[in-house]
Amino acid sequence: MSLPAHVYQVYIAASPEQVWAAITESEWTRRYFHATSFVAPPRPEKPYRTVTPDGRPAIEGMIDEMEPPAGGSPGRFVQTWHTLYDPDLEQEPPSRVEWTIESAADGLTLVRLVHGNLDQSPLTWENVRNGWVWILDSMKTLLETGHPLPRVRQDESVAEVLNS
Amino acid sequence: MEQGSEVFRALADPTRRALLDTLFSRDGQTLNELCEKFTEMTRFGVMKHLSVLAEADLVVTARQGRTKRHYLNPVPIEQVANRWISKYAARFTAALVALDDQVATAQKEETLRRAEPA
Numbered sequence: 317m318s319l320p321a322h323v324y325q326v327y328i329a330a331s332p333e334q335v336w337a338a339i340t341e342s343e344w345t346r347r348y349f350h351a352t353s354f355v356a357p358p359r360p361e362k363p364y365r366t367v368t369p370d371g372r373p374a375i376e377g378m379i380d381e382m383e384p385p386a387g388g389s390p391g392r393f394v395q396t397w398h399t400l401y402d403p404d405l406e407q408e409p410p411s412r413v414e415w416t417i418e419s420a421a422d423g424l425t426l427v428r429l430v431h432g433n434l435d436q437s438p439l440t441w442e443n444v445r446n447g448w449v450w451i452l453d454s455m456k457t458l459l460e461t462g463h464p465l466p467r468v469r470q471d472e473s474v475a476e477v478l479n480s
Numbered sequence: 481m482e483q484g485s486e487v488f489r490a491l492a493d494p495t496r497r498a499l500l501d502t503l504f505s506r507d508g509q510t511l512n513e514l515c516e517k518f519t520e521m522t523r524f525g526v527m528k529h530l531s532v533l534a535e536a537d538l539v540v541t542a543r544q545g546r547t548k549r550h551y552l553n554p555v556p557i558e559q560v561a562n563r564w565i566s567k568y569a570a571r572f573t574a575a576l577v578a579l580d581d582q583v584a585t586a587q588k589e590e591t592l593r594r595a596e597p598a
Contacts, residue, residue, distance in 0.1 A: 320508030323551035325540050430542065446554075453558045 319441045321432035326452045328425050330459040332385035332417050335425045338455055339393055339415055340382070347462070348454040350374070358382060364395065373400040377410055391417035397431070399440055408437035427452065487556045490536035495521070496529050500538060503552040510547055 328335055338344040342353035345366070352366040352374045360382035366374040377396035385391030393415040399405035412433040420426040429448060434441040490496055495518070502517055503509060515526050530550065533539040540553045 320506070320549070320551070321542070322507070323540050323542050324553050324555055325537065326555045327537070428540070449554050449558050452555050453562065456559075457562075 319434045319438060321430050321434065322441075322445060322448060323428070323430050324448055324452055325426060325428045326456055327420055328427060328456045328459050329423060330425055331423065332391060332419050332425045334459060335417050335427055335455075336384050336391050336393075338459055339417070340384075344458075348458045349451060358393075358395075365400075368401070376400055380412075381414075385417050385419070388419060390419075391415075393417075397440075399443070402443070405437075405440050405443060408440050411437050411440055427455075484556070484560050486536035487538065487560050490532050490538055493529070493532075496533055499526075499529055499533060500552055503539065503550060507551050508542075508549040510549055514550065 330338075338348070340354075340358055342357075346353045346369075349366075351369050353369075355365045355367055358364045358379045360379050363376065363378050365376040368374055375397060377398050379393075379395050381392045381394035383392045395413050396410040397413045398410040399408070410433075411431060414430045414432070416426075416428040416430075418426045418428070429452065431444055431448065499514065499518070502514065511523070511526065511530070514530070515521075515523050518526055521529075530539060534541070537556050538553055540551050541548050542551060543549075
């Protein structure tokens with residue numbers, strides 16, 4: 317039986333640019349993606365690898381597409397996905413992870429994640445099924461609560477109301 | 481509407497929970513496939529329930545050529561759960577602490593850099 321893709325989406329109260337940075341920059345991934353980071357900044361049509369804080373390999377693959385969100389058009393980050401953190405998962409062939417980052421309203425971004433090409437990777441299919449839910453929620457929480465700028469602005473407006 | 485209300489409304493109905501169960505056991509089904517499993521309902525009825533689930537973001541659709549497939553999106557359920565379990569608070573604090581640490585480290589590095597004779 318063929319294995320369906322995993323498809324998730326989440327709305328995040330942040331700009332598409334902030335979400336793009338959270339997905340593609342190690343300073344951000346380190347803070348919500350099981351502390352993993354890119355060995356080198358990802359580049360389109362180049363291989364990439366992520367590692368855990370102690371330097372052990374986590375994921376490797378190719379960046380198939382890397383188009384940041386710009387001028388209202390959605391951002392696309394497409395990577396092949398070969399798991400290295402588990403010897404059993406490592407035996408399975410690479411799958412494909414597609415991120416789409418789209419502005420939903422002012423200050424609100426829709427993130428859609430499709431993890432497909434999992435037909436030959438039943439263990440990976442099972443492993444990432446709940447994993448992505450946690451990652452996406454964790455990213456949302458970080459962007460919405462850990463980023464100083466929107467909170468400062470919010471606090472200022474509350475202070476204005478209280479002082480008026 | 482309060483955030484999360486759509487999720488509670490969507491989950492309040494047993495048929496919609498059954499639809500989610502069906503997608504949980506096999507994700508990515510078409511409307512036709514779902515209708516075959518809910519023969520006691522009209523096609524319109526299934527569509528209506530799916531649209532309530534989609535409004536709550538619990539079901540997302542993706543097109544494959546001319547086929548529209550439905551996928552279970554558990555992210556909103558995780559968010560609802562995190563509202564009342566300590567995990568949310570822990571992560572909230574962790575994010576802020578991590579940020580504070582980063583700021584502190586950056587300031588320390590900056591101080592050291594300035595202290596160094598040029």
